[in-house]
Amino acid sequence: MPEQSKSGASTAVSARASDAWITALSNLVAVRSPLSGPLAERLAGRAELTKTQRVRLERLRPWAGRITNPPPARDVPPGEISFGVLGYRAADYVAASRNIGDWVQTLAMMSHLVRRPDVRLTGQADLAKLFTGLQSSVPDDRRIDGPSSTVHLVEFNRDASSYDSLPSDTWAFVFGWYFKLPFGRHPEFPLNPRIIPIFLSFHVSRGDQLSDLAFDYLRAHAPIGCRDWFTVRLLRSRGIPAYFSGCVTTTVGSLFPPVAPDPSKPVAYVDVAAPADDDQTGDAVEVTNLINGLRDKPLAGSLTDAITRLNSYRNDYSRIVTSRLHTLLPSLACGLTVDWQPKDPDDRRFEGLAGPTAEPLGDMAARVSRIAKVALDAILAGKSKSDVYAVYRDEVAADLDATDKHLAADKKVAVSAAAGK
Template sequence: MIDKYGVLTYESDIYVKRDWINLGDYVQSTAAKQFFPTVDAFIPRDHMNAYSGDPVKMIMNAWYMDLPENFPPSPEVNPLYVSIHINSTIAEKIFTPASIEHFKKFAPIGCRDFYTRDMLRSKGIDAYYSGCMTLTLGETYKRENVTDDVYFIDVMYDSMSLPELIKQPLRFGKRILNGRAFEFSHRKKVLSKYFDQELLSKAKFETQILPYISAKEGFKLADDFLKRLATAKLVVTSRIHTALPCLAMGTPVIFVNGGFKNKVDNCRFDGLFDFFNRIDVGDNADSTINFEFRGEKIGLRTEVTNKDIHVSYGQELIAKCKSFAQE
């Protein structure tokens, strides 16, 4: 019986050189961490193959991966594969004979999206749709002491405003060439259509993208972030690892589905979109919604009720992870 536990982190030279992290990665690791009585090893996702400590159990929910040549993980890692995503950008590199054999050994593989499930099945690997591990975060983070705080977190983050584009001249030039330069007004157009000015003026605007930090700092910031989400009046976001924890905790959330123009993003969402109250945005910032609210626009006194499609997936993940931790 293995009685030591590992958790994925994002500490290594590749992340130091890149000099930024997505806090959503530590939100995902926090979701896994909550099921273990202790954490005996913090193991960088892209260097799991180099781990040589005592055997550990690990819940392997993650995006796979920036260095696909470093997969599969060390034999000292006993994995539970749930909520994994294999991105289209590295699909051809990760599926080596050794990796396929590894996945088959630990199948069935729980996938965060239909794209990953279908790709694994095409390789002869038993796979199923599990939903995302962040749907379990209501186990730890309770909706108590609700505030009047409204958060807009990375809304339409790929449809950059003019000040944002000016700070990135190479990207601005590329967008002029590909015809996307005038998207800088899209975000403002969408927000002003659905949210009244009082709410927009009082809302807090944040980002999940942060300068590189250590794992210790990452887990601390993720914990603070989740506590804020749990007490928020409303959250509006285009980040799945903000929106899904809100669903798990019962915080009203609206997912703005717009501005995603690359294959890195688009392959990640199939299977998750139906969980959300959504604002769906087209190429010209034309938009529709899939939920109802009272009044002409959403304001500070508007009641937004989440859907409940996600609930059974969260419950199944909780049961599976508790069983794995206790085996």
């Protein structure tokens, strides 16, 4: 074999070997093996890695390090309350969210804390700075009175909370869509045991992804406030107290002053193609919620992008046309005109939220705001875990009753329809 051919063959073999080693590292991280850290460091010293292989390695390397050498639990200064801010990092880069609508949800939920002028925000420096700045810009008529306290903010991740270094007894609202499957294996659920969760605006897409352990975890922290009726029925079928709360993004408009859309501005088509033959869309702008760069950004940076996106909807367009639930609801919450064009109008995620089954947005926003306020008042007053849960359960008792009545009425309608009445 000519010398050049030998060199090319050797390079190809080396590239395949490196691919195999990085795949092996991925598998070790997936099962949280303590061998992942040493292997990651060994691979980092290999000069023959291609640029693509180096990128794959550097994405896995920090997670491998956390497995081998878990960071110590963070300390919270005396008198401060540890509170989790939901992020979307994941050890599996492909499973990490790139949908800016996720960060809009986090922003909406955090608005219930940010709107309190008597709360001092500390903790993770970039998050404290971001939310303190946002706190100072909340319109006066949107502020919430309540206990004066200091809240220590920490990031925890929906799809990787077991890797997170969290203080003991970290309170958190748990909301949004569960469950992704990092590395195609199993969801990151239950959450990190240092989290004290209050489930509000929670969604599960498939019941077969939940283990008995996951159902037991939900049962232990019930009642579960569900974003949609599919999730309510799923949890009720397993004997878990659950109620319809609606979507937390219906409350995000409270962070901003009202706006009056300008009809002279272009129309934003968010993950919907602008029609080419419509004279009125000559200045249309096509926008997507799916942004790959969000997978690598720090949480504070992604939340800043979410604020920028909402301000763009509020100020740059005459109306919004979208297929995305988390463009529809936050845009409506900001008082904007929205044309809803879902890809699948019968998607079970939308029941109660959009289309003909939608509850009035104001009703959902009022419910989420009421429950969040009661729970936060108790947390910020320094009540014990058992006392906070007792206050929360008392508050949602009427919502559980209303959910019972809704489900009973639906059952009667279904029986009547089956009987041909």
